Amino acid sequence: AxxxxxxxxxxxxxxxxxxxxxxxxxxxxxxxxxxxxxxxxxxxxxxxxxxxxxxxxxxxxxxxxxxxxxxxxxxxxxGRHQEVAVPANLITAHSTAITPGMLPLIGLSQPEIDRVVATVPGGLANIQDIYALSPLQEGILFHHLLASEGDPYLLVREMAFAGRDLLERYLAAVQRVVDRHDILRTSFVWEGLSSPVQVVWRQARLEVVEVELDEADGPAHEQLRRRFDPRGQRIDLGRAPLIRFVTAREPGSGRWLLLELQHHLIGDHTTSEVMHAEVRSVLAGRAHELAEPQPFRNLIAQARLGVGEQAHEQFFREMLSDIDGPTLPFGLGEVRGDGSGTREAQRMLPQTLNDRLRQQARRLGVSLASLCHLAWAQVVARSSGREQVVFGTVLFGRMHGG
The missing domain is CATH 1.10.1200.10 (ACP-like)
Known part of the structure; x- marks a missing residue:
């Protein structure tokens, strides 16, 4: 070669x-x-x-x-593709005021800034940065506000610890990781503002609630799940960090259970992997080896200062210009609910079919995901009776490597 x-x-x-x-x-x-x-x-x-x-x-x-x-x-x-220049953060620990000119990544009036400052415990002294939401975050916030009960974007993780000491050490390590990363110290404000903002706090303490469980009420982890089910639970997006912990002693044993509620506005599966890898480093005494974290404002600058919103709108107006109605599988237009009434079936692909799909993707020079998107489009087209279909996919721009 x-x-x-x-x-x-x-x-x-x-x-x-x-x-x-x-x-x-x-x-x-x-x-x-x-x-x-x-x-x-x-x-x-x-x-x-x-x-x-x-x-x-x-x-x-x-x-x-x-x-x-x-x-x-x-x-x-x-040579023709330079990175978007990220403007400096003009808010410092010694700032005595925040003015519109100090916020290059969001356009706010002075009364709006004052409203934002009033939402943060400790006020101005506890504010590290203020900027706009990424397009993906705007979509997540929209669905949070649309939901009348529960939150479709509240993620849940369960853990168990052999003893209380280990649990306390773990929570202390998580706090150190929160102290490192801007996004984990971020709250969201939208009421009374022309556009929603995210606010990075200088200090944000973890919220940990301890509850008692009754052995007669069934398995301990199921009790925790029921009491803090995202379909009925919401967390305050205005208080950082958007991670909440619930602890409980497991009846009949010395174990401690931990339930983590994390909002999708500040994290996803990859975020959790990074967090827990850093927690392990802290617990192992290797915190000094961790790389310097990248400010989340860098991503916001790439999203906001690269291609303008008008260009995005124009792209989709042209792309969807000949679509005259929504794509409704089986004609179902008014489907609401929390998803509790749905059933899900999973089936493993036979190895031979898996191999054929990958071979076909290589032959066409596309990703396997693209091939699966095409197959899904065919399913939607058949079930909706429309030749042209529109559906969404979840992408965060990771292919740009930043």
């Missing part, structure tokens, strides 16, 4: 060659080498995008890497 070697030219080609060599475990990479022929794959590609952003401040999409996998071609394209 190696081409005739020619040394990289210019700073960008040199940086790319060094990163490729580092990620692929090679001594040297030439300007005519092909990333995927050298052994690169999608996971390494995502790591490449992230490292390139950190080292050179250059934004690269996965699609561009697939389209231009030869080093020299990629470098030529990258």
């Amino acid at each position: 190696r081409r005739g070697y020619e040394a990289p030219r210019g700073e960008l080609e040199t940086v790319l060659a060094q990163l490729w060599a580092e990620l692929l475990g090679l001594e040297r990479v030439g300007r005519h080498d092909h990333f995927f022929e050298l052994g690169g794959h999608s996971l390494l590609a995502v790591r490449l995008l992230s490292r390139l952003s950190q080292i050179a401040g250059v934004e690269l999409s996965l699609a561009m890497l697939f389209a231009r996998p030869v080093l020299a071609d990629l470098a030529a394209s990258l």
Whole structure:
């Protein structure tokens, strides 16, 4: 797979060659080498995008890497794609006031800023930053406000500890992780504002509630689940961190149970994996080895300062211009409820079908996810009686590697 070697030219080609060599475990990479022929794959590609952003401040999409996998071609394209500049946070620990000009990532009037400051315990002294929501967060907040009971985006995790001492050590380690990450010290304010905002607190203490369980009421973990079921529970989005813990001694044993309620506005499955990896490092006495956390405002800047909202609206107006009605499977237009009346069936794919699907995706040069989206579109089309269907998918922009 190696081409005739020619040394990289210019700073960008040199940086790319060094990163490729580092990620692929090679001594040297030439300007005519092909990333995927050298052994690169999608996971390494995502790591490449992230490292390139950190080292050179250059934004690269996965699609561009697939389209231009030869080093020299990629470098030529990258010269035209610079990372969005993230404006500095002008709020400091010594600020005596917050004014509209100090908030480059949200447009608020002075009365609106004062309203936001009044929601934070400790007021101005406890505010580290204020900025807009990402588009995904706006969608989550919309559904939170739409729900009349419970919260569709309240995530639940269960844990058990051999003793109270270990539980206390775990909670102390979680607090240290919360202290590290802006998003874990963030609250949300929208009432009386022209647009919702998120507020990073300088200090946010974990809220831990202890409850008593009765052995006669059934298994302890099921009791906790019932009492704090997201279909009937909500948490105050105006109080950081948006993580709540419920502890209880398990009747008949020395174990302690812990229920974690975390709102999807501040985390997802990947967030939880990172959190718990850091908690383990803290418990093992290796907190000093953890990397410096990236400010969440960087993501907001990428989302808000890259492509303008008008451009997004124009894209979807053109894309959906010939759609004259909603896509309603089986004609069901008024379906409401908390999902408790639904049944779910799961079926494992036979290995032979799995292999055929992956082979087909490779032949077409698309991801397996894209193939499954097409299959789902066919199901929706058949069940709705429409040739053109519209449905959503959940993406967070991770393919950009940031």
